[in-house]
Amino acid sequence: MAGGPVLQGSRRTSMYIAFSPTRPRWHLIASEPDRTFMSRIVCKFGGTSVADIDRIQATADRVKSIVDEGNQVAVVVSAMSGTTDQLISWTREIAAVHDAREYDVVLASGEQVTIGLLALALQSLGVSARSWLGWQLPIRTDGAHSSALIQDFSADGPAACLDKHEVAIVAGFQGIGPDGRLTTLGRGGSDLTAVALAAALGADRCDIFTDVDGVYTADPRIVAKARKLDKITYEEMLEMASQGAKVLQTRSVELAMTQRVRLQVRSSFNDTSGTFVVDEDEILEQEVVSGIAYSRDEAKITLLNVADRPGVAARVFGPLANAAVNVDMIVQSASEDGGSTDITFTLDRAHLDKALSVLEQEKSAIGHGGALADSNVVKVSVIGVGMRSHAGVAARMFETLAERGINILVISTSEIKVSVLIEEEYAELALRALHSAYGLDAI
């Protein structure tokens, strides 16, 4: 959930804007690649795929099989699962508030271990391989430590590896800032590294290996009848990711979309085809709704008796933005007497305490009659590019929830999604009901 604070709309907007001023430069390889190989593929393996020596060796076997098919392969790896959390907890144990530059030095060590071990594992299988740290490429970022943005990505070194039939193994999640210090790209940053590497290498495909088989119409742990999607559009994937689906990091989908990187989300445990994230024109028969996402990382604040006059929204949301509180959905009640109104908005649950304290500090400047907080809420979103040409999608959602007696607290829509905030206890019921209502259930 990186990116600056934004108001109405979705978080992806802010990230999109954040990317624009310093649009990354991609050092594309100049010449047409030698086409004696099958494909040039970037493979990303997350922390569970390198969790211990056995898993690292299984990952090496998997990479070898892709190499043996005649492909040029570059690999991006995360830290061993648990390592990043351990490192974060150490930094917190030392100091609650810490220097993000030193935090990044500590965190970036995790991928350094796994790139070296994976290179050794591949070599022991007879596959030529070498590791690359972020600063060795270099992957240049801005100076926003712990959630840095990529500004310049050079893949000349890995490209030279591939050209001599060597597997290039690149550390995910890390780069080097303007002052030569280590930076990290935020949670899920290895996905971003993989997509950026695929763009820079002009790769045919970027495969994200994970512990699920692909992208599902809904979370299969909750909706038993959820189906794996063969294809999904970038726009839908972006909404799915930013509305709570954790299978891909939002910024990486955004980058894949702008750089037209063909993504595949697939299982690291089996060899079945996963879900391809592609352009809309690649999908012939588009469903109206492709998937249903949900997020528990939500909280709601209602600000009472706010003066209903111009500039009040700025006085409420300006200070929150300055405190880096991500505000998502906003509803302003109609003013009854033209004097005061209530403003309800949603935000990251993790930011709730910070937001309340900002609102308390600014109470006289804003002029409000108190803040009501609720963190027992969940956001459910139906997503599909087919909505553009089909009416009634939102209406069906409201009817379905009404039939189950589920109260809608806040509504937010975009061109290809409808999101509602509901009470948390109804989350599973709502997901299953909507999944059936839109005809998504597996037969």
Add this chain to the structure above:
Amino acid sequence: MAGGPVLQGSRRTSMYIAFSPTRPRWHLIASEPDRTFMSRIVCKFGGTSVADIDRIQATADRVKSIVDEGNQVAVVVSAMSGTTDQLISWTREIAAVHDAREYDVVLASGEQVTIGLLALALQSLGVSARSWLGWQLPIRTDGAHSSALIQDFSADGPAACLDKHEVAIVAGFQGIGPDGRLTTLGRGGSDLTAVALAAALGADRCDIFTDVDGVYTADPRIVAKARKLDKITYEEMLEMASQGAKVLQTRSVELAMTQRVRLQVRSSFNDTSGTFVVDEDEILEQEVVSGIAYSRDEAKITLLNVADRPGVAARVFGPLANAAVNVDMIVQSASEDGGSTDITFTLDRAHLDKALSVLEQEKSAIGHGGALADSNVVKVSVIGVGMRSHAGVAARMFETLAERGINILVISTSEIKVSVLIEEEYAELALRALHSAYGLDAI
């Protein structure tokens, strides 16, 4: 135990030679340092001093107290104790023989964690601090991965930190090779980093914080009457380290001697003065013998019925040198009939199997009648610069051992030390007897 293979003499000779062709360049700060501070001090903390968060915080407290005395402080740290062994065991689990370049990538991650955490711990005490990785200085080394030699050490960054009253925290053990890849300096390499940093910074002192109070006349775990030395000469310390005392890495002592870095070995647990390693002329009343070292990392091979003619030593020791076997002491029996002789030599116990297999392969080329191996041996050395002006030191050693019925297997001497190889079971007896015989016992 780094450095190339050598014959008669001691390992330090080889390391000394290895250093010479590419004598490191030191980027000394150009101007006379601002003398408003007390002293410029480099502090080195080993793995036990950063073993967990509590120890890191205790180390930060210690550094703060040195800063509070008005000193400029640079710190070198090792990895958390146990981390390096864990990383090594992972690389071995993957492949017995491995690419040293990737091995170095994995190993260098350990110090990256501790420099960041120590910087955070100092900051949380209100002490300004920043971390430096080897490649960020840079510390340039040759390409001998896993036991690289420093070729060029720039301390401009840390010097700028010190000048603005910031603690510079430098990762021990690591550098960057000619091709831009990470290198490590071998076991004990953080000591070397600390001494090199002290030389480059023109530091007044380099304090090596460790889990003992200083350098003792003998290992106090064996010799209860061992005394802590207030001062010891570089030459003696070098012999102590290369003859088995583990308190300081041999190469770091050598570098301190050539660069005239004033070293102190002291406890990280208390504030008492440790042992200063200094020039000979700083020690007014020199004992004949300063200390007694021992090493269990020894093995002995006797090669039977070797032809006693010119060139045979080269045929024996050439192939061993090529296999990177460190040979230490050598004895050749007098040839009885001018035809054949026996050659006995000692070597690192870890190299015994490799050496025997080389000798078996080269059996016909050398022309020997079999090799007898013995790894139940220990080397005991008495060391002191006073030997130069005092006769009878070796004789007293031989008498003392003879009185206890201890058989001497091999003898080797240098200007300031006498070493004997004896059976391992006599090690403790020999050490205590010699400690008394040279008047070293505490009263």
